[in-house]
Amino acid sequence: MAHSTESTVGELVAEGIHRARVFETYGIDYCCGGKTTLAEACRKAGCTPDEVAAALDAADQDTAQAGSDTTDWRATSLTKLTTHIVQTHHAFMKRELPRIADLLAKVRNAHGENHPELADLAQVYGALRAGSRRISRRRSRCYSP
Known part of the structure; x- marks a missing residue:
């Protein structure tokens, strides 16, 4: 297991934000419970450290592989570029x-x-989210191949 059971879940997320999703999947609180060791967090969540460590390793590997895209988007067709934007970035949003x-x-x-x-942050985020959805829908309709 590459992840020490004595590392805190907060430390593990700080080392790689993509790990937050793993903890969310297992119901492990990395915010208020960020000072909890991986071993203790797993015990509280009813899972094993080995199980969570394997999921963390997989997330680390997926993140490393995702960063290896070497596509030259300048030389790509507009159709392929548009498809990539819609399938990758719009799906992400x-x-x-x-x-x-x-x-x-x-x-x-x-x-x-x-x-x-x-409360102010929530209001601003709500406006950002609504605006992003409108733009995404409009672009998907206008530019989808």
Whole structure:
């Protein structure tokens, strides 16, 4: 296992934000519970450190491979470029915007009493999310092959 069971979940996420999804999958709190060791977090979540470490390793590997795209987009057809944008970036936004909204709601519920600025952040994020959806839909209709 490449990940020490004595590392905190907060440290593991700080080393690679993509690991947050793994912890979310297992119901492990890396925000308020960020100082909890991997071993303790797994015990609380009812899973094994080996199971979570394997998922973390897979996420690390997927992230490393995703960064190896060497496509020269300048030499790619407009159709291929447009398809890539819609399938990759629009899909990413469609998947991640709701996830971020959920995370923001959790942080606001946990810390909003001491951080009233989170209400402003939620309002700004809501406007950003709505605008991004409108733009994404419009571009998908206009430019889809």
